[in-house]
Amino acid sequence: MSASLEFRQVSKWYRQVSALIEVSAAIGPGVTGLVGQNGAGKTTLLKLAAGLLRPSLGEVRVCGESPRAPAARRRLGFCPDIDRFYEGLSGRTFVTWMLRLQGYSRASAGRTASAMLQQLGLAHAMDRKIAGYSLGMRQRVNLAQALAHEPEVVVLDEPLTGLDPVARHDIGELVRELGRRGVVVVVSSHVLHELEHVADHFVLMHQGRVTAEGNLRQLREQLADRPREVMVRGPDARGLASRLSQIEQVERIEIGATGITIAVRGAGVFEQLTAIGAEPGDLVHEIRVLDDSLEAVFGYLVS
Amino acid sequence: MLRWFAQTLEAARQAAVLLCRTRIFWLLLAACAGAAVFFAMVASRAAPHVTGDEFFGAVTYMVFFQFGLPFAVLYFGVTAVHTEIGDRTATYLFVRQVRRSSLLVGKWLAIVVLGSALAAAAMSALYLAMTLPDLAWNRGLAPRAAPLGSFVVAGCLAVPAYGAVGVCFGSFFRRPLIAGVAFVICWEFMASHAPPQAGIRGMTVADPIRRWLLVALQPQGELRDILQRDLDPSWLVRGQLADPVSSLLSFTAVMMLLALAVYTHREYDSRPRE
Numbered sequence: 001m002s003a004s005l006e007f008r009q010v011s012k013w014y015r016q017v018s019a020l021i022e023v024s025a026a027i028g029p030g031v032t033g034l035v036g037q038n039g040a041g042k043t044t045l046l047k048l049a050a051g052l053l054r055p056s057l058g059e060v061r062v063c064g065e066s067p068r069a070p071a072a073r074r075r076l077g078f079c080p081d082i083d084r085f086y087e088g089l090s091g092r093t094f095v096t097w098m099l100r101l102q103g104y105s106r107a108s109a110g111r112t113a114s115a116m117l118q119q120l121g122l123a124h125a126m127d128r129k130i131a132g133y134s135l136g137m138r139q140r141v142n143l144a145q146a147l148a149h150e151p152e153v154v155v156l157d158e159p160l161t162g163l164d165p166v167a168r169h170d171i172g173e174l175v176r177e178l179g180r181r182g183v184v185v186v187v188s189s190h191v192l193h194e195l196e197h198v199a200d201h202f203v204l205m206h207q208g209r210v211t212a213e214g215n216l217r218q219l220r221e222q223l224a225d226r227p228r229e230v231m232v233r234g235p236d237a238r239g240l241a242s243r244l245s246q247i248e249q250v251e252r253i254e255i256g257a258t259g260i261t262i263a264v265r266g267a268g269v270f271e272q273l274t275a276i277g278a279e280p281g282d283l284v285h286e287i288r289v290l291d292d293s294l295e296a297v298f299g300y301l302v303s
Numbered sequence: 304m305l306r307w308f309a310q311t312l313e314a315a316r317q318a319a320v321l322l323c324r325t326r327i328f329w330l331l332l333a334a335c336a337g338a339a340v341f342f343a344m345v346a347s348r349a350a351p352h353v354t355g356d357e358f359f360g361a362v363t364y365m366v367f368f369q370f371g372l373p374f375a376v377l378y379f380g381v382t383a384v385h386t387e388i389g390d391r392t393a394t395y396l397f398v399r400q401v402r403r404s405s406l407l408v409g410k411w412l413a414i415v416v417l418g419s420a421l422a423a424a425a426m427s428a429l430y431l432a433m434t435l436p437d438l439a440w441n442r443g444l445a446p447r448a449a450p451l452g453s454f455v456v457a458g459c460l461a462v463p464a465y466g467a468v469g470v471c472f473g474s475f476f477r478r479p480l481i482a483g484v485a486f487v488i489c490w491e492f493m494a495s496h497a498p499p500q501a502g503i504r505g506m507t508v509a510d511p512i513r514r515w516l517l518v519a520l521q522p523q524g525e526l527r528d529i530l531q532r533d534l535d536p537s538w539l540v541r542g543q544l545a546d547p548v549s550s551l552l553s554f555t556a557v558m559m560l561l562a563l564a565v566y567t568h569r570e571y572d573s574r575p576r577e
Binding site for chain 2: 014047050051052053054070073074076077078080082084085086088097098100101102103145
């Protein structure tokens, strides 16, 4: 059975509160970003994947197995969004203990834990107590316990929150590397622009439902009814605005300090903009799509 | 099955190490030594007719079995199970390839081992303090070794039962320490005063332990009065009360089964939902 994570019509209620409503998604190898506001149901979905919660309706499958089955546990690594550990233990002891519970022998668990912590840049601090670790170091230990047993499905709940830029970059690189190796990685995050660089597939959630799914281009295409915002910059703003107003698909033109923002709808706009750039008179220096970012797409979908 | 045992032992080892690293464990050890010295000094002022066995037995039963041991073991149970659930570190364990039953039984085993060791240490400390001949407070009140042995065995019978109550309350209640205090102070006191027909004496730890000690020690004088309070000896003769060891085993088994049912099935999600 190839590595996969599947949600089939999953609903989850906490008494009268619906946390998830008929969520279906099939996630394969690579990095998938789980995007949503607070309370959208991201953490509930990830806890279901980790077998910490049971769905009220529907089913969850990790590599074809129930997430509570021992076989699925062996293939799953979970990095929870918590900042608590056994504070009196060292990073190495903590990861070693987790591996021992995973079935590793004493010697093998120690070796694997050390190697994992070294890989995550904690070689110098692995024998210090976790209580003295910085936030970045704690997040690395959290990742180490999730990845040390080489799982095929990795679920990371907000792994980038609160980290400094260097730590974000390092962890982002690690996640991308896992994706390249064919591991199923699901990452939830509020830091959308970071997630955009890490993930190649996205699941957008809002109020307990999956509102959209796909890569950025596919997501943007789901918003075909919305005009796209494009920034055009050139030395003669008035002349450029006049020329842009002749394009049929342009709905709105705003001249700002940094350039001209136009709202366009329909096909063939970019060809026309490129053609204007090629015209004599040096009208266009730069054409930039403003709302192709994950943040913009998510904002549209939620609004 | 072999894997289950191996994982249970590993969970027990980890829980024991964590419990040994708590400040309260070392405070309790220190308190045992302090209490031993204190009560040995009190013994030197005891009335002349009081024997060493009586004094040792009365202090061990009233201070240790009625308060020290239940609260210490319940605290261990709650710490081992509930603290992890409360601060969500249990999440790291629940996503492992290990059954929750292994985790819980492992924690209980750790409590049994550490609790029994602590109980034996506390009673031995008192015994030593009362028997060391060169100490100023020892005035011929040295107890015999036999009562010490009986009390240590009684402690080793009580610890698994209180440990089971601790892990059960720790996995079930949001405020397990309050429930534990209520169990020891209210429930055990009330049930120990109930007639045997009520059938609730077996739902305690204190009552079977007291009955076991009565048989094992065959006490005289004040110690007999203390152990026989609210207990008609004819009930024992007529077999109206179950065998104490069977009572304790049944009680421990029921508590552990309840704890396992809750711990293995409950979704411990500490986030409030509105």
